[in-house]
Amino acid sequence: MRTDFAFVGVLLVAAFLLMGAALVAASLLRPKKPNKDKAATYECGMETVGDAWVQFRVQYYLFALVFVLFDVGGVLLFPIALAFNQLPAWTVLVISLFALTLLSSLLYAWRKGVLEWD
Amino acid sequence: MTFFDPTKLNELLAVLPEIVLVIWALAILAFDLLSARGVSRRALGILTALGLMGALVACVPAALTAASYAATDPTKLVVLGGLVRFDLYAFAFRGIFIVGAALTALVSIDFRAARAGGEYYALLLLATVGMGLMAASNDLMLLYLATETASISLYLLAGFMRDTKLSAEAGIKYFVFGAVTSTIMLFGLSYVFGLSGATQYQVVADRLALSDSKLLLTFSLLLVAVGFLFKTSTVPFQWWAPDVYQGAPTPVAGFISTASKAAGFAIMLRFLPYVFSPVPSHYVEGSGVWIAMMVPLAILTMLVGNLMAINQSNVKRMLAYSSIAQAGYMLIGVAGFAASFGQNTAETTNALAAVIFYLITYTLTNIGAFAVTGIVAQRVGGDDFKDFAGLSRRSPYLALAMVAVMLSLLGAPPLVGFAGKFLLFRSALSVAAQFNNPVFIWLVVLAVAMVLVSVFYYLRVVLAMYTQRAANDAQPLKVSAPVAWAVGLCAFGVIATLLAIYPLWELARAAALSLML
Numbered sequence: 001m002r003t004d005f006a007f008v009g010v011l012l013v014a015a016f017l018l019m020g021a022a023l024v025a026a027s028l029l030r031p032k033k034p035n036k037d038k039a040a041t042y043e044c045g046m047e048t049v050g051d052a053w054v055q056f057r058v059q060y061y062l063f064a065l066v067f068v069l070f071d072v073g074g075v076l077l078f079p080i081a082l083a084f085n086q087l088p089a090w091t092v093l094v095i096s097l098f099a100l101t102l103l104s105s106l107l108y109a110w111r112k113g114v115l116e117w118d
Numbered sequence: 119m120t121f122f123d124p125t126k127l128n129e130l131l132a133v134l135p136e137i138v139l140v141i142w143a144l145a146i147l148a149f150d151l152l153s154a155r156g157v158s159r160r161a162l163g164i165l166t167a168l169g170l171m172g173a174l175v176a177c178v179p180a181a182l183t184a185a186s187y188a189a190t191d192p193t194k195l196v197v198l199g200g201l202v203r204f205d206l207y208a209f210a211f212r213g214i215f216i217v218g219a220a221l222t223a224l225v226s227i228d229f230r231a232a233r234a235g236g237e238y239y240a241l242l243l244l245a246t247v248g249m250g251l252m253a254a255s256n257d258l259m260l261l262y263l264a265t266e267t268a269s270i271s272l273y274l275l276a277g278f279m280r281d282t283k284l285s286a287e288a289g290i291k292y293f294v295f296g297a298v299t300s301t302i303m304l305f306g307l308s309y310v311f312g313l314s315g316a317t318q319y320q321v322v323a324d325r326l327a328l329s330d331s332k333l334l335l336t337f338s339l340l341l342v343a344v345g346f347l348f349k350t351s352t353v354p355f356q357w358w359a360p361d362v363y364q365g366a367p368t369p370v371a372g373f374i375s376t377a378s379k380a381a382g383f384a385i386m387l388r389f390l391p392y393v394f395s396p397v398p399s400h401y402v403e404g405s406g407v408w409i410a411m412m413v414p415l416a417i418l419t420m421l422v423g424n425l426m427a428i429n430q431s432n433v434k435r436m437l438a439y440s441s442i443a444q445a446g447y448m449l450i451g452v453a454g455f456a457a458s459f460g461q462n463t464a465e466t467t468n469a470l471a472a473v474i475f476y477l478i479t480y481t482l483t484n485i486g487a488f489a490v491t492g493i494v495a496q497r498v499g500g501d502d503f504k505d506f507a508g509l510s511r512r513s514p515y516l517a518l519a520m521v522a523v524m525l526s527l528l529g530a531p532p533l534v535g536f537a538g539k540f541l542l543f544r545s546a547l548s549v550a551a552q553f554n555n556p557v558f559i560w561l562v563v564l565a566v567a568m569v570l571v572s573v574f575y576y577l578r579v580v581l582a583m584y585t586q587r588a589a590n591d592a593q594p595l596k597v598s599a600p601v602a603w604a605v606g607l608c609a610f611g612v613i614a615t616l617l618a619i620y621p622l623w624e625l626a627r628a629a630a631l632s633l634m635l
Contacts (some may be wrong), residue, residue: 104144111151 163624303345
């Protein structure tokens with residue numbers, strides 16, 4: 001067990017050495033010609049026009065939450081569907097209870113007006 | 119390990135209160151949704167309190183069954199595939215959570231946050247479910263899931279008044295701090311699992327005893343402890359408390375400062391002796407590394423809580439620091455429990471029972487304190503010391519209730535807080551005598567000194583109410599009946615529990631004994 005971790009340690013040291021060597025070599029070899037555009041902030045694309053702190057509609061968020069319902073349902077119901085023929089009645093009862101709970105939360109969201117866009 | 123075995127249906131008795139509460143939470147939501155014009159807040163609050171009382175009643179047969187199992191066949195105590203331990207300890211803590219939640223539900227009726235109705239009360243019930251499972255959890259996974267169930271509900275409740283900046287800040291701060299600490303705890307739990315290859319406490323303890331990675335074990339203890347220390351607002355994880363209590367809706371702050379703290383102690387006391395007893399200690403032989411940690415933590419927590427409380431101008435912040443200080447006193451009991459664990463059952467039982475007893479008295483008292491503060495904040499328009507001016511003339515009974523809870527928090531002799539402190543300090547002193555360990559004598563000396571310091575800030579509220587005058591002296595504060603009942607119950611409990619000290623202490627002792635069975 002301990003020796004297994006020794007390999008990890010050696011790899012870790014090697015990784016740091018290699019990385020350091022590459023960085024030092026690059027800084028020695030590369031030409032240095034800084035200018036204003038190179039120093040500008042670069043965040044995945046164009047500079048923003050106007051304020052970047054826009055507010056999104058809260059409905060996106062609520063929709064995402066409702067999606068989680070189906071997500072959970074999907075993840076847990078697929079394996080059950082595969083094993084459905086071998087399941088005892090008791091288990092089916094418990095699963096239906098679970099599915100009903102999920103359904104009731106969808107109904108709750110519906111009734112609270114989450115599904116309406118305006 | 120079969121989870122759905124119809125022949126073991128009686129094992130569900132171990133989580134009967136939680137089943138009742140989940141059904142009731144869904145019913146509250148449905149009730150709120152289906153009634154065409156919305157149910158009144160008052161009805162929802164009272165319904166929630168009734169449901170909680172139902173859960174408390176459900177605790178009784180379950181606890182009796184647990185007691186009979188404990189007497190006949192202790193192996194039957196670990197149920198539901200090893201996830202839950204079916205013992206009196208869990209039910210004693212459930213009693214604390216449920217009573218705390220019921221009082222909070224009643225107190226909430228007058229408050230703006232509760233106007234959202236069903237969701238507020240459902241979250242309160244779900245937080246109680248999470249706490250109940252925390253107290254009962256016998257498995258690393260359930261420990262984490264239950265803690266999160268309770269925490270996430272409380273994050274939402276703390277930020278429930280979205281339109282006020284303070285409440286939103288409280289919610290965000292509580293969430294960020296809580297998320298980080300629970301992540302650290304989960305990381306530690308992953309090490310415990312990695313070292314033992316099991317999640318059920320008993321199996322984990324057996325395997326850890328054979329493990330030779332003491333260093334890694336100590337490291338993982340520190341990580342796991344972060345989660346517990348956050349829940350109990352122990353120094354150095356107390357930073358969130360004042361800001362959260364100040365910003366959160368006042369009844370919720372009262373709930374977080376009592377039930378959530380009790381839940382933190384519940385998981386800490388159940389988890390640590392099991393899993394970490396193999397780690398060698400520095401103070402008392404065989405007591406585990408966490409005694410070495412608990413003593414300095416108790417000292418720091420008492421000091422920071424008491425000294426910071428002096429300088430506050432806001433009563434809710436003062437109560438926040440006072441609740442940190444109270445956690446410090448309770449840590450003395452935890453340290454005593456740790457020091458004597460596995461060596462002397464009488465000392466261990468007494469220390470553990472003293473902590474449970476203290477939590478019972480503290481819950482009753484502190485919810486009352488936050489309730490009165492909340493009423494003043496709601497009606498006078500602020501919760502600084504100056505807003506309490508003239509309360510004795512405006513609402514004499516409210517002022518009297520506040521005096522009772524303040525004196526009880528202080529630990530003044532005729533009130534129940536005195537009994538709590540007395541039993542706690544006595545257990546620490548007997549640990550000191552039994553193991554010839556002067557550390558505990560000095561802990562008690564420091565605690566008594568800190569109690570003297572706390573006289574200053576607790577009586578400041580009383581002085582403001584009784585000696586200062588307000589501009590509109592004659593005008594009483596408007597309090598609706600259920601809220602008045604809840605405050606009255608707290609004040610009455612603080613005074614009258616004195617008559618019930620013996621049965622309560624016996625209950626705490628029985629709960630403590632059942633943990634160590």
